[in-house]
Amino acid sequence: MGKEQNRAPGRPRNVEADNAVLTAALDLIAESGVDGVSIEQVAKRAGVARTTVYRRYATRDELVIAALVANEKAVLASFQVPDEPGPGDLVATWSVALSAPRARRLLRRMMSVPRDHPDLWAAFRKASVDSREQGIHDLLVRAQEHGQLAADADLEMVHALLTGAVVVHLTNYPDDAPAEEIASFFWRVLRTIGFDVENDKSVEKGNQ
Template identity: 75%
Template structure:
């Protein structure tokens, strides 16, 4: 078979288009929630053809899940969170995320997803493997095992209360709060939950 008759492999995915589509979907989620996401709107916002999006994501939910998973992965990479984060890593990551207005809006939008879009939420959890929750769960266990938390601490309840503290901050604090103020908030939360940390926030 001649070179001319050989079929070339399919075109490689355009990573720039990938990023543009996922960024557009996140913007739409931030502006109007999952309900505001559509293939057409994402294509228009990203400046690509509808077929470009459909080749990647068959449905609105597929696109929304991919955008949320990519966003979570980007957060973990950008803050260089190690595989086994410390309490300081947790506070640093949450402080950076909760002091960024766009991140706060996205997180507030996501708070309604489990109730209003349970199938989409389940797909997101499966795709992300609950990476952030698992990290917090493992962190609490390590803190207990290393003596930073009482040996009889209820790990699941401590994790639930930390998650609740995030929700409280999102709904009760202004969006222009600084990272330093967020960090102090979480060190206070950790001390209140019984973590043995100094008043300066250091372990």
């Protein structure tokens, strides 16, 4: 049986084209927000035919979600994140992610998506945000169980304050801030919230 007969059903994929399409989508989101993204513009930026994009993503929203999820995976791929990450792992991830100017512009653009594109945001939450938020919640629960947070700490409010700290850094600090300074900012936030980080085994990962 020949190679063509052995190939699994479905269209052949070109990894280079895949990456070009996702990168183009991310660049457009960072520059102009979701409203600046269209299949036509992505195809033009990526240097591919519109049919190349349509074969992969039926709608603009599907493309945007795929690009955002791929971007998050690329950031996490640079870390050896344990099964049960600690505060140091969280700080390390944030400090590296927020030290990339394009990533910061991308995140700022995404701030308006829940209001302006609720359906897209709901789909993105299901694809990525909910699991990420659950991971942070689980981290806070473990921190409380291990005595790093007070037993009566309101974990929902702690989570909200951490999210707010990310927004504060995105909107009030320069986009070229080095990772070490960003890490220092988040360690200060954790201490202010009430984390006991001195005995945390994951501290070194966050450049305390």
